[in-house]
Amino acid sequence: MKLVVLTGAGISAESGIPTFRGQGGLWRNFKPEELATPEAFAKNPKLVWEWYDWRRQLISKAEPNKAHLLLAELEGKLDSFFLITQNVDGLHQKAGSKKVIELHGNIWRVRCLSCRAEYELYEAPLKEIPPRCLYCGGMLRPAVVWFGESLPKKELSEAFELATRCDVFLVIGTSGVVYPAGYLPFVAKEHGARVVEINLDRTPISDMADLVIRERASVGLEQFLEKMLNL
């Protein structure tokens, strides 16, 4: 069986990382849509970096949960298994997943606005906000994809390609409203895959999914694995 899994912020909720939608996602009363944009950064880089610094500190203390660990195990067990994530927290890799397609970048990477250098910066909390480029002293930005920006080409085409040739497409903890990632389950379905959703809430994917598991990610994934043989 060819399995492709798409994860969103909901899979990391049990690790204590707030999602963007749903409860607990606010920081100082700002909505993520007001901070995770190129316009917000251009207007107030300090404010945007303070938010990232808060998120980076939370993530640095977080551990992968059962759902991340089960997916890492599955990678070794199935002949054809691919993991695509919208998350930027790196918890799949921390859980032991080796092949992870990161559609929205990684919160530990930074990019220089002057010399374009891109590198990992694990300091949390940051000593200086906004942080400065190690090579040229220019201003750094998080190397993540903000609302309104394009996704990395290679990762995006790989993800769409995978969606067209899998037997089961499993979506865990994503609101499905951030595009183009939100199209992936629909592409999979059009190409004949069975779509399974694990989410606490109803999403635009729920109605077309072949199976919906209304549980938190860890419990839902355990149930899915039990049912998988019958799929």
Ligand code: NAD
């Ligand atoms: P989202 O915040 O839009 O939606 C989260 C979804 O997870 C919701 O549908 C919610 O019902 C569900 N959910 C919440 N807790 C859950 C749980 N315990 N188990 C299962 N489902 C649960 O997140 P998204 O769809 O990933 O898209 C938003 C964007 O936010 C992405 O681009 C992503 O990069 C970014 N983001 C990433 C992180 C992270 O890396 N951990 C955190 C927040 C946001």
Ligand code: ZN
């Ligand atoms: Zn630089």
